[in-house]
Amino acid sequence: xxxxxxxxxxxxxxxxxxxxxxxxxxxxxxxxxxxxxxxxxxxxxxxxxxxxxxxxxxxxxxxxxxxxxxxxxxxxxxxxxxxxxxxxxxxxxxxxxxxxxxxxxxxxxxxxxxxxxxxxxxxxxxxxxxxxxxxxxxxxxxxxxxxxxxxxxxxxxxxxxxxxxxxxxxxxxxxxxxxxxxxxxxxxxxxxxxxxxxxxxxxxxxxxxxxxxxxxxxxxxxxxxxxxxxxxxxxxxxxxxxxxxxxxxxxxxxxxxxxxxxxxxxxxxxxxxxxxxxxxxxxxxxxxx
Amino acid sequence: xxxxxxxxxxxxxxxxxxxxxxxxxxxxxxxxxxxxxxxxxxxxxxxxxxxxxxxxxxxxxxxxxxxxxxxxxxxxxxxxxxxxxxxxxxxxxxxxxxxxxxxxxxxxxxxxxxxxxxxxxxxxxxxxxxxxxxxxxxxxxxxxxxxxxxxxxxxxxxxxxxxxxxxxxxxxxxxxxxxxxxxxxxxxxxxxxxxxxxxxxxxxxxxxxxxxxxxxxxxxxxxxxxxxxxxxxxxxxxxxxxxxxxxxxx
Numbered sequence: 001x002x003x004x005x006x007x008x009x010x011x012x013x014x015x016x017x018x019x020x021x022x023x024x025x026x027x028x029x030x031x032x033x034x035x036x037x038x039x040x041x042x043x044x045x046x047x048x049x050x051x052x053x054x055x056x057x058x059x060x061x062x063x064x065x066x067x068x069x070x071x072x073x074x075x076x077x078x079x080x081x082x083x084x085x086x087x088x089x090x091x092x093x094x095x096x097x098x099x100x101x102x103x104x105x106x107x108x109x110x111x112x113x114x115x116x117x118x119x120x121x122x123x124x125x126x127x128x129x130x131x132x133x134x135x136x137x138x139x140x141x142x143x144x145x146x147x148x149x150x151x152x153x154x155x156x157x158x159x160x161x162x163x164x165x166x167x168x169x170x171x172x173x174x175x176x177x178x179x180x181x182x183x184x185x186x187x188x189x190x191x192x193x194x195x196x197x198x199x200x201x202x203x204x205x206x207x208x209x210x211x212x213x214x215x216x217x218x219x220x221x222x223x224x225x226x227x228x229x230x231x232x233x234x235x236x237x238x239x240x241x242x243x244x245x246x247x248x249x250x251x252x253x254x255x256x257x258x259x260x261x262x263x264x265x266x267x268x269x270x271x272x273x274x275x276x277x278x279x280x281x282x283x284x285x286x287x288x289x
Numbered sequence: 290x291x292x293x294x295x296x297x298x299x300x301x302x303x304x305x306x307x308x309x310x311x312x313x314x315x316x317x318x319x320x321x322x323x324x325x326x327x328x329x330x331x332x333x334x335x336x337x338x339x340x341x342x343x344x345x346x347x348x349x350x351x352x353x354x355x356x357x358x359x360x361x362x363x364x365x366x367x368x369x370x371x372x373x374x375x376x377x378x379x380x381x382x383x384x385x386x387x388x389x390x391x392x393x394x395x396x397x398x399x400x401x402x403x404x405x406x407x408x409x410x411x412x413x414x415x416x417x418x419x420x421x422x423x424x425x426x427x428x429x430x431x432x433x434x435x436x437x438x439x440x441x442x443x444x445x446x447x448x449x450x451x452x453x454x455x456x457x458x459x460x461x462x463x464x465x466x467x468x469x470x471x472x473x474x475x476x477x478x479x480x481x482x483x484x485x486x487x488x489x490x491x492x493x494x495x496x497x498x499x500x501x502x503x504x505x506x507x508x509x510x511x512x513x514x515x516x517x518x519x520x521x522x523x524x525x526x527x528x529x530x531x532x533x534x535x536x537x538x539x
Binding site: 119120121122127131132173174175176186189193197200201 | 435439444533535538
């Protein structure tokens with residue numbers, strides 16, 4: 001291995017999935033989120049808590065950075081030029097960005113796990129195996145999106161997050177994680193599995209729209225689209241194609257064009273070559289009223 | 290000058306790579322050792338497995354005679370043999386959901402209401418007492434997989450019973466043992482991950498032409514470096530069965 005070879009073929013060395021001999025077939029789960037329709041209502045986050053047995057940690061633990069929300073709404077403000085030295089978090093003008101695990105194709109978290117508890121599935125998901133995790137937290141340190149959450153406490157027993165009878169609302173298709181385990185958004189893999197089994201029983205592939213993630217289902221403005229990127233009929237595929245965002249590129253062709261395009265699709269921290277599976281559609285409005 | 294520098298950087302990178310591999314491997318070994326010794330030392334952890342790998346003995350509220358219900362006919366003395374009832378008559382959800390299900394009391398009463406000859410037997414009396422009191426029988430789970438495992442009965446029944454037309458008792462027996470000769474069901478297999486894989490590796494071998502040693506490692510397949518899987522055929526990629534952790538773990 002020479003340096004030139006390494007540099008020139010960097011994406012081949014770094015890029016684990018997909019490659020020509022291992023294409024995504026028949027599934028590659030991907031998402032697109034339209035920030036123009038997102039109102040920052042947090043319904044997706046709540047739905048995620050309910051679906052995935054996520055503990056609500058409370059204010060104290062939140063302030064210690066021990067929050068567990070797999071789906072969080074990030075807020076950004078334009079610099080307030082008219083009012084220099086104003087408040088850090090003004091009441092108005094926030095832009096919202098739902099942020100969860102980007103299911104990177106070349107995920108930085110996967111390469112550093114000492115016990116291979118997080119790895120790639122053939123359908124392009126970044127899996128997290130709770131019973132294999134030893135809690136080194138290296139993956140979280142290496143995640144550029146900071147979307148991995150660590151169980152600092154045994155929430156079900158010590159903290160009694162779900163006291164008796166309330167534990168009846170836990171989703172049986174998702175593990176209740178114990179202390180010392182890393183967890184993150186799974187693209188609602190339990191729903192994907194269920195749909196795949198139904199499809200297999202009927203001898204077909206999963207239809208577009210058959211799987212809805214919890215966040216997508218709860219979104220009042222349909223900002224979130226989820227589906228199979230390989231399926232040319234899928235809505236998510238059409239959106240990615242229309243926005244000319246390609247999953248296996250770290251620099252999109254449209255960005256090279258002189259004068260730019262008016263396409264809104266982009267992926268966060270694309271230049272890090274993690275190849276995220278979530279495309280965001282930029283907000284059209286200049287700023288909020 | 291530049292070439293010299295490049296060669297030097299090249300060497301350094303090579304060194305680093307070797308070191309990285311070594312460190313990664315040794316971390317794995319140390320991690321495994323710590324995990325295993327930690328598990329062995331902590332005896333307060335509820336035992337999922339026993340020395341014979343078959344789990345703890347389960348005491349059922351009624352000693353249910355599987356042999357009488359599912360066992361073979363005894364032509365010489367019909368009062369002694371079994372009734373040859375299909376497993377799926379009572380465990381009816383196996384063919385259409387992830388779990389096989391324990392039959393509700395209605396199902397027991399449905400038959401036993403009209404079987405006068407055994408109504409005075411103590412176990413049947415217990416059954417009717419519960420029925421009159423409108424209380425379910427609290428059967429204990431024998432084949433209790435850990436919560437982080439996703440197992441689907443439906444897929445297995447579809448494959449073995451519906452597609453391959455094997456007898457139900459044979460198909461169920463792969464995991465549940467010879468239930469028709471038991472009274473209260475006991476675990477006969479370890480139900481460990483390695484045990485699951487022992488079938489799935491056989492049935493879903495992933496092979497590559499050219500001798501790339503990825504065969505029979507279906508669930509390891511996705512960990513292979515692209516170079517190692519270079520000879521893999523498209524068929525190999527489409528191999529059915531669990532070839533990533535999330536198909537069975539949740």
